[in-house]
Structures are given as C-alpha cells and as structure tokens.
Amino acid sequence: MTEIMVVDDDQDLRESVAEVLGEAGFSVTQASRGEEALEHLALKNFDLILLDLVMPGLGGLELLGRIRDKAPRLPVIMITAFASVDNAVAAMRQGASDYVTKPFRIDGLLASVGRVLEEARFECCRTSLDLDTVLSCLSNPLRREILAHVEQEGTLRFMDLCRKLELEDHTKMNFHLKILKEAGFLSQDESKLYGLTSLGTQVLGCVRFLTKKLAN
C-alpha cells in the first residue's frame, strides 16, 4: 500500500485531504507539526509527503531540508496559501517534487500526487542488480569520472571523452567503457554516441549521496 504523510497545521484542511487520499486508496498518516512529521518519518517508510510551507514551529522549507537529509529521493509536494515565486523556487531548489497553491481543487491535488508517484516509480524502475557489480564498477575512480562527464555532457563521442579525461591511450578508455556498458550504466546509440542509461543516472546519484555522507 502506498504510504502518504500529510503535514499541515490546519486541521480541517489536513483531515479533508487525508480523507480524499484515503478514498483514493492510499494509506495516510497525519502530522500537525514538523516535529511530529519527523517522528513518523523515523518509524515508517513513506512513498510521498504532502507538506505545508507555512507552519508554526519547524517551517515547511526547513522540514523539507531535514527530510532530504534522511531520504534524499523521497517525493515531497509542497502546499501553500502564500504563493510566491521566491518560495516556489526555494522549495524546488531544495528538491520538492511539486508545488501546489491553496485553495486547490481536489482533483488537481490528486493529479499532482499521481504524477509525482508515477515519476518516483519510473525513477527506481526495474533494476534488480547486484551490489557487487555496482560497487566494484564504481570503485574505479576513472569510471566514476567517465560517468560524471557523460552525465554532464548528455551524450559524448568516444574521442571527445578521451580528450576530456586527458587519456592518451584510447584502448584503456575502451576497456572501462566496456565495463560500464556491461554493468548497464552506459549505452551507445545508433551513431555510436555514449550516454547514461536511467540506471547509470540513478547510480551516479547514489555515489553523490555516499560522497555527501562520507564528507562530514
């Protein structure tokens, strides 16, 4: 069952949203304060969080940051009556999945929920692979650099990649590209351009997370 948490200090609105989501087949947890939300978060794994921007105590943006620390990819939809471009941009910069302004139509909210969940599902799409491959593949710094460069450029030709990484020996590059292809992180299109697969993107995200975790 898809678990959704609704965080809003406005009891009426929170309960009506929870009711609608419940009728739509979701399992809903309610929290009236940011601190309460964090407690729920520690106890249960959620698939989506609806978050009021303006709350007494721990504010929505700050809470969003705390959620990101714990669950970097958990989808969060921000809700607010005080719509401003700055707030919206700030929320999206913090990694909010969507931004809904009050008052909203219920079907609009449901559409947003559906879309965000759909995206999340796509995000962690069918990738049953073993940790061994991923870790040993990523344990080589050159391969990590290759992935990062390809991600940055979108698609790259073989020789451009060599030059970017200042690799004089192209067969060495070939060796590592082969490994990355076999691991399913890279693919080549019909014109031989190298690009990241969705798995590759996902895995790079994991590396970033690890780096961040190990940084402090």
Added chain:
Amino acid sequence: MTEIMVVDDDQDLRESVAEVLGEAGFSVTQASRGEEALEHLALKNFDLILLDLVMPGLGGLELLGRIRDKAPRLPVIMITAFASVDNAVAAMRQGASDYVTKPFRIDGLLASVGRVLEEARFECCRTSLDLDTVLSCLSNPLRREILAHVEQEGTLRFMDLCRKLELEDHTKMNFHLKILKEAGFLSQDESKLYGLTSLGTQVLGCVRFLTKKLAN
C-alpha cells in the same frame, strides 16, 4: 574561460546583460531566438545558460527541455518578466538552476550566476580519495558480510566470526579483516574482540541505503 550564453529576444536587455557578464570576466555568446541558441549549443560547450522564459518561436520552457536532452546537468538560469508561481515551478521541474524575475538588479543577477556556477563546480569535485577506499573495500561481498555480522553481534572473536561465516580457512578471514581494519571500518579492543568503528557503522548504513535504492 567560463562560457555563458544569453538567450533573450529583447536586444537591449540581452546586450546589457552580456556586457556586464563580459566585464565580470566571462566569455559571453548571445542568441536572440531559441533556434539560434540550439545552434550555438551544438558548436560549443557552455558552462551556464541564461534563458528568457517568453520568446517568440521556440519558448523558454521548450528550449529548456531541448537543452536538457543534450546536457542534463548544464546549469540554466531562467529569466522572465511574467513571474508566476506556475511558470517558476514548471521551470524548476524541468531542471532550471534558478529563476530570476525582470526587472532585476545587475548585482542580483551576478550573485545568482556566481552561486549557480559555484554549485556546478561543487557537483563536479568528485575526487574523494576516501570514496575509492570505501567502494573497493565494500565491493567484496565477504567483507560486507563480515561487517554485517559484526554489527549484529556487537563484538566478536576471531574464530566465532569464522564459524559464523562458515569459513574453514581462517587465514582468508584474516586477510579481509586486515583490509577492513586498515580502511578504518573495524577495530580490535584490548582483548582482541572485533567491533565496528563509527565509520564502519556509517558505511554499513550507506550500503543498506544503496541496497534499498537498487532493490526494486
């Protein structure tokens, strides 16, 4: 030299922005239309793009999408006179790095440019020596098992560990224990009991996270 492209159909504004950026030490390319921007993009690698949201012909949002196809992580700052929450959210959802409303103060724009470039630079610094050790150490399934067992038991004696993992050859275990000790994941107390260090605990958490991320 940092390459910036300014895309705006308003010639006055475009040229004044280009001038300011030029004085700030950036190499600036101008485009008055979305199509022109795509041509530039095909010829040169940019570090940042300033993009007007509303343009005749190919619009800013659509152009942003096209840019994302080619270069998923190329920083793009959206500029618009018609600030609306919806537009801002849509732009950020497409992966814009920031969103600036006209009329803007030049120093505000420069600040935004500086910040976004700074973030991109941070993204790129993935030369963590630590990551190598961590990943190569964890890429061995036996070592991951050792860590997991030690965590589960708290502290363990050498031979108990061997038996738990059903390793008949104790020197093999010794080999891997040595690596784990050198990486700083395991330590031995005065009575030779093996236990996780705080780094070890942290790293195990990361492995769990990765496993979860890659599981479904």
Added chain:
DNA sequence: TCATCCTGTGAATAAAACTTCACAGAACCC
C-alpha cells in the same frame, strides 16, 4: 606437562583487474 584451540605472520600461488601494444576496418578530408 601435553594436547588442543585461538590468533596470527609470511611466503607461494591463483585469479582478477588493469594497462599496453599491435593491428584494422570505417569514416572523413584533401
């Protein structure tokens, strides 16, 4: 004390990961 298990070292060996070298077809430019 003697036998046994625990904990470890160092060397030899095997396997894997990585690099380098030699070559070659396809595409592109003159």
Added chain:
DNA sequence: GGGTTCTGTGAAGTTTTATTCACAGGATGA
C-alpha cells in the same frame, strides 16, 4: 585515390587482489 582520424578488437604483459599453504607463539584445559 591517399592520408588521417575515429572506433574498435584481441592478445600480451603488469599490477592488484584474493586464496592457500606452512609454520608458530600464546592461551586454555585436562
């Protein structure tokens, strides 16, 4: 056509990682 760059293969060689073997001191217990 002829030279050059791009993209690749396969094999040989090197380095790193992993396993196995031989041995040994210290603790433990009968």
